[in-house]
Amino acid sequence: MSDPQPAGRRPADTGPLSPRPAEECRYDLVALGEVMLRLDPGEGRVRTARTFRAWEGGGEYNVARGLRRCFGLRTAVITAFADNEVGRLLEDLVLTGGVDTSLVRWMPYDGIGRGVRNGLNFTERGFGLRGAVGTSDRGHTAASQLRPDDVDWDHLFGALGVRWLHTGGIYAALSETTPDTIEAAMAAARRHGTIISYDLNYRPSLWKAIGGQARAQEVNRRLAGYVDVMIGNEEDFTASLGFAVPDTDESLTELEVGNFQRMITEVVRAYPNFRVVATTLRTVRTATVNDWGAIAWSAPTGFVEATHRAGLEILDRVGGGDSFASGLVYGLLEKGDLALAVEYGAAHGALAMTTPGDTSMANLAEVESLVGGGGARVQR
Secondary structure: OOOOOOOOOOOOOOOOOOOOOHHHOOEEEEEEOOOEEEEEOOOOOHHHOOOOEEEEEOHHHHHHHHHHHOOOOOEEEEOEEEOOHHHHHHHHHHHHOOOEOOOOEEEOOOOOOOOOEOOEEEEEOOEOOEOOEEEEEOOOEOHHHOOHHHOOHHHHHHHHHEEEEEEEHHHHOOOOOHHHHHHHHHHHHHHOOOEEEEEOOOOHHHHHHHOHHHHHHHHHHHHHOOOOEEEOOHHHHHHHHOOOOOOOOOOHHHHHHHHHHHHHHHHHHHOOOOOEEEEEEEEEEEOOEEEEEEEEEEOOOEEEEOOOEEEEEOOOOOOHHHHHHHHHHHHHHHHOOHHHHHHHHHHHHHHHOOOOOOOOOOOHHHHHHHHOOOOOOOOO
């Protein structure tokens, strides 16, 4: 039996997508990816830190957590942990975020990590002219060793029911088997009418030892054929799918929007299965001041653009794109309106970057206030 639907929920029956009815599904969204332990030196540098704050984070998981904590949807994560104290810490952090852990696979730990281990991510936020720096320690992790037959995909998407599957290019880069695992999940999701989103999230450091851009394009082109909602910035589409960005003589903001529109025309011609394509638009002035916006496309609506926020002040930029994705998913699932969805995504991403950690600390009222034109005046 599916969980009761929260008050005020309604299925989205208009717009570019047709989600499965909420009452038929246990989960609104399931994310497939790795969850790492982020060790954050706060205002300092990793190389000189003596204390770290611990967070959980991962490109795919962050979307599920944002949808649960900010937007109140029912989410779960498919991942794996090595069964040791670090794995149990990660589990506790995920539970605190409200994300269902019943789909987590626990792998035996050999005492030293020769077989499996849990991923670590040392990330400093940057400030002013000093950019953010991330150092991952995630080789041979439990999540990277998930195989296609480790999950009963037809039971998950069929018997239990899932409205939306989210995964991405970070998880696809972690091992030889992760693309196969993603493809198995996508194929089953498609069989059962689940919407599939994919964030290209190209990271050169993840691909450089296993074939670089050529391997990234081989993997991402293969998986793109299953995707309904493709997310990625201009660089992601170029590096991961091989679409070049045209040159223009327009101003910076117009250049970003114009290039995206021209490129997406080519992208959807190559991948007619894409029903929505979306991206954030970010101009980095300094590590703590960015211009921030977003744009999206669907066949029924054409191009829509979110409110552009020039000079956005940032505390911690990590996870801003994932929070954009969760707001976009919420808008498409619950409102059925792409123009509103891209506004929810951009507002949620902007708010997420005002707090530390990979995941959002915003609530729905704050997002809707920003979508409605609210500002930073004190709330009493």
